[in-house]
Amino acid sequence: MTAQIQSWKTTAKAKLESINESIPHSWRLPSIPGNEEQRDVTGGYIQRLNLSKEEIEITEAHAPTIVHNTATGHWTAEAVTKAFCHRASLAHQLTSCLHEIFFDAAIEDAKVLDAYYSKNQRPIGPLHGLPVSLKDQFHVKGVETSMGYVGWLGTFQGKKGTGKERVFESELVKELRDLGAVLYCKTSVPHSLMTGETINNIIGYTWNPKNRNLSCGGSSGGEGALIGLRGSPVGFGTDIGGSIRIPAAFNGLYGLRPSCGRLPYEGMSNSMDGQNSVLSVVGPLAPSVSTLQLLVKSLLSREPWLHDPFVHDMPWRNDRAEVSLIQELSFAVLRHDGAVSLHPPVKRALQTVVERLEEQGHKVIEWRPPSHEQGLDLLSAAWTYDNGADIRSALELSGEPMVPQVEPAYGAANNPDSPKDATFIAANNVAIREYQKEYMEYWNSTAELTGTGKPVDIVVLPVAPFAAARPNKYPYYGYSSIVNLLDYTACTLPVTTVDKNVDVTDDSFQTVSDLDREVMATYDPEIYDGAHVGVQLMGRRLQEEKVLAVTEYVAGVLRA
Numbered sequence: 001m002t003a004q005i006q007s008w009k010t011t012a013k014a015k016l017e018s019i020n021e022s023i024p025h026s027w028r029l030p031s032i033p034g035n036e037e038q039r040d041v042t043g044g045y046i047q048r049l050n051l052s053k054e055e056i057e058i059t060e061a062h063a064p065t066i067v068h069n070t071a072t073g074h075w076t077a078e079a080v081t082k083a084f085c086h087r088a089s090l091a092h093q094l095t096s097c098l099h100e101i102f103f104d105a106a107i108e109d110a111k112v113l114d115a116y117y118s119k120n121q122r123p124i125g126p127l128h129g130l131p132v133s134l135k136d137q138f139h140v141k142g143v144e145t146s147m148g149y150v151g152w153l154g155t156f157q158g159k160k161g162t163g164k165e166r167v168f169e170s171e172l173v174k175e176l177r178d179l180g181a182v183l184y185c186k187t188s189v190p191h192s193l194m195t196g197e198t199i200n201n202i203i204g205y206t207w208n209p210k211n212r213n214l215s216c217g218g219s220s221g222g223e224g225a226l227i228g229l230r231g232s233p234v235g236f237g238t239d240i241g242g243s244i245r246i247p248a249a250f251n252g253l254y255g256l257r258p259s260c261g262r263l264p265y266e267g268m269s270n271s272m273d274g275q276n277s278v279l280s281v282v283g284p285l286a287p288s289v290s291t292l293q294l295l296v297k298s299l300l301s302r303e304p305w306l307h308d309p310f311v312h313d314m315p316w317r318n319d320r321a322e323v324s325l326i327q328e329l330s331f332a333v334l335r336h337d338g339a340v341s342l343h344p345p346v347k348r349a350l351q352t353v354v355e356r357l358e359e360q361g362h363k364v365i366e367w368r369p370p371s372h373e374q375g376l377d378l379l380s381a382a383w384t385y386d387n388g389a390d391i392r393s394a395l396e397l398s399g400e401p402m403v404p405q406v407e408p409a410y411g412a413a414n415n416p417d418s419p420k421d422a423t424f425i426a427a428n429n430v431a432i433r434e435y436q437k438e439y440m441e442y443w444n445s446t447a448e449l450t451g452t453g454k455p456v457d458i459v460v461l462p463v464a465p466f467a468a469a470r471p472n473k474y475p476y477y478g479y480s481s482i483v484n485l486l487d488y489t490a491c492t493l494p495v496t497t498v499d500k501n502v503d504v505t506d507d508s509f510q511t512v513s514d515l516d517r518e519v520m521a522t523y524d525p526e527i528y529d530g531a532h533v534g535v536q537l538m539g540r541r542l543q544e545e546k547v548l549a550v551t552e553y554v555a556g557v558l559r560a
Contacts, residue, residue, distance in 0.1 A: 004399035008150045011398065012202045015146070015153055019092075019203070022101035027089040035212035040530055041094045042209050046229055049090050051083075058083040063130055063233045063291040067180075070129035073117065077110035077129030081182050084131040084232060088185050091231035095207045097198075097222040099136040099186050100143045106131070106184035113180060126298045128180035133227070133235035135220045136186040137193070137268045138170045147269050148191035148200035151397025157269050158397055170267035172236065172282060175302045187222025187235065192391045193271045193280075194383065195405040196246045196464070196474045198222060205471065208250055210497075211531040214468040217247030223285050224251040228532075234291050238268070240280035241379070242463065242480025248285045248492040249534035250468040254551065255285040255492045256292050257483060259542045263299060266308035272390045277382035277429050278484055279310075289552040292491070293321070296544060312542070320545035323553055330450035331357055332367035334461035339373055340476045340516050343466045343523045344503040349495040349533040353460050356557045365449045367459050370438045372482050378435060379485045380409075381428050387415035404472055432485065439486055443540065458550050459538040465519050467498050467531040473522045476515060483538055490538040491551040495558060497532055500525035 029049065038045065047056050058066070058080055069075040085103040092098040116124050123129075139145050143166065146152045156164040176183065191200040198206035198221025206221045208214040209229045216225040220237025224247025227235055237244045239257045248255025260279045270280060284295045297316040305311040323329065333354050336342070342350070354364050388410030395402055402411055420428075446456040462479045483490045503525055511517040537554065539547040 008201070008398040008400040011153060012150045012400070015202050019098060019101060022103070023089040023092070027086055029090065029093050032093055035207065039212055040210055041212065042229055046087070046090055046094070051087060051090070054079070055083040055086055059087045059230045061233070062288045063286065063294055066233055067123070067126065067128060067130050067294070071123040075129070077113040077182060078107060080129050081106050081110040081131055081184060085184055087229070088133070088226060088231035091209070091226050091229035094229065095209050095212070095216065095225040096203045097188050097206050097216070097225040099146060099148070099188050099203065099222065101185050102140070102143050103184055105142060106182050110182050113182070123180055125178060125180035126294070126301070127176065130181050131184050131233060132176055132181040133223060133232035134173070134183060134186050135223055135235070135237045136189050137238055137270060138173050138186065138236070139168045139267060139269065140173055140183055140186065141169050142166055143186065145186075145269050146202065147193070148189045148202060149394045149397065150201055150400045151394060158394055168267065171264040171304065171307050172268070172299070175264065175299055175304060178302060179298050185226075187220070187226055189220070189222060190218050190403065190405065191395070192406045192410060193219040193238070193240070193243065194391070194409060195219065196242060196477060197405050197469055197471065199403050199405060201400045201403070208468050208531070210252060211468065211528070213527050214470060214531055215250065215474070217250035217468065219243040220285065221247045223247060224253065227251065227253055227285055227287065230287070234284055234286040234295055236282055236284055238280045238282050239484065240278065241383075241477050241484055244283045244285060245463050245480055245490060245492045245536055249463040249536070250532060252494045252532035252534065253285050253287055253492065254289050254292055254494070256283040256296065256544065256548065257281060257490045258283050258296070258544050259487050259489050261310050261312045262314065262542060262544055263296070264304040264308035264311050266310070272383070272386060275382060275385055277425070277432060278379055289491075289548055289555060293548050296548070314542065317545050320543070321549050323546065323549040326553060327361055328452050329362055329457045329550065330452050330454070331362055331364045332446065332456045332459045333364055334367040334459060337372040337478050337482070339478055339513065340465045340519050341509065341512070342462055343520070344506055345467045345496070345498040345528065345531075345533045346462050346465060348503060349535055350460065350462065352495055353493070353535060353554065353558070357554070360557055363451050364460075365446065365456065367461070369442050370435065372478055375435050375482055375485050376478050378428060378432050379481055382432070384409065384415065385425055386419045387417055388412070389419060405474065436486055457539070458547070460535055461538060463492060463534060463536045466522065467528055467533045470522050470527065476519055483536070487541055488538050489541065489543045489547045490536045491547050492534050492536050493551055493554060494532060494534045497530055498525070498528040500529040503528070
């Protein structure tokens with residue numbers, strides 16, 4: 001056992017060293033400030049770390065501006081790529097957000113794009129020269145995919161000799177390349193992907209760059225931290241219980257959780273692959289809604305349904321992307337799901353959105369849906385059909401330990417039974433369908449309350465009960481994961497930041513359960529001060545265009 005421990009530790013250390021050695025010497029920081037010494041490393045702080053004026057201009061630009069400048073020859077793809085590679089290297093040193101660095105290959109790809117532009121005087125596609133970061137579930141040629149497992153290093157998803165190692169590419173990766181995007185790094189994840197914090201035995205803990213007392217979120221946490229530091233203009237994550245929306249909200253970003261079958265997941269690594277009751281989906285995270293719209297629209301132009309059997313034949317629908325009758329929109333707000341109360345900053349963020357919408361003449365009703373607790377029980381059952389066997393087997397490849405954040409749901413001690421049989425799974429699927437139907441009819445019934453003669457358009461609800469999680473203090477995922485069970489479309493909306501002088505501890509708080517008490521006990525205004533606070537806007541299934549358009553509208557209302 002001692003030899004096995006030494007072996008995985010040696011392998012993990014070597015991998016971490018190789019990641020760090022991939023950063024050019026001129027971009028390495030001479031020292032890294034401690035979390036207490038420098039809590040917030042975003043904005044002006046990272047800009048002062050030897051970034052040139054041109055690099056700051058490029059990396060602060062949103063994706064539509066970047067592709068406009070590369071498509072008109074104002075910026076070269078090479079200059080844009082180098083700028084984001086530099087800033088990404090700084091982001092990693094400050095937060096531990098990268099698993100794979102392939103800057104050299106990216107710069108060569110950018111040079112090819114520049115040569116194409118020079119010869120043809122036009123871009124190769126709508127994403128010409130746009131750097132795109134990827135969660136470490138995507139397979140990219142010449143690059144490893146570890147998904148945070150030490151035992152996956154040097155393999156293809158834990159298997160050796162498949163012929164796919166460092167050769168195979170995921171479908172979405174191919175489509176991004178065809179659209180002109182430049183791929184340059186893969187971001188950190190928690191092994192298993194099944195926690196809202198990002199931690200593994202290779203890179204350690206990925207911190208929230210806005211407040212390094214806190215988690216960056218998970219499981220697409222590396223994406224959240226990297227984009228939060230503008231080390232990427234846009235990235236792709238995945239979401240089975242909130243894994244796009246959690247890091248997006250924690251890092252002040254917009255993150256789209258599309259419905260199943262809208263964007264291609266084909267050829268990606270995953271946990272519990274084959275569990276189809278509640279599917280993981282792929283979606284973008286970015287600092288602006290316009291960036292999300294650009295990426296989704298561009299990908300759909302590639303007709304991904306021709307290469308992924310799970311994707312619907314559903315092109316981008318312009319008629320649904322324009323919310324022309326803004327004043328006829330109606331909203332609902334979920335302030336409490338019956339299980340866990342919200343920290344003061346999250347309550348304030350929700351109320352801020354409600355008040356701004358009401359000032360614009362919109363009616364906002366209280367959302368009182370079917371029991372979320374019932375739905376979450378069904379979701380939990382789906383997540384543990386195999387009683388954690390898939391996750392534990394991946395860890396056993398190296399002998400590495402399971403991180404504490406994953407242990408409660410997937411540790412062997414907590415899963416003594418055999419995997420669920422087909423009868424159990426079928427019954428759970430029926431119960432999920434019946435719950436989805438009940439929720440659908442509740443939504444329909446709101447037509448009697450909105451004053452528009454139509455059901456509620458969008459529901460405003462928390463992503464989590466807190467602005468961000470403190471390390472190893474994320475016991476409840478109900479606000480994010482209910483969306484996955486329903487397969488609704490949702491997008492995060494940055495609202496404010498924690499203010500310790502405003503968001504004081506609520507002395508009148510009345511607990512509804514031990515779990516509720518546990519979550520509220522994690523709130524400390526001093527620790528949370530300055531953290532991003534976001535909410536999510538939830539629409540119905542396959543309403544990506546509408547949800548993005550409404551999110552852009554509400555964001556504008558908040559800015560005004």
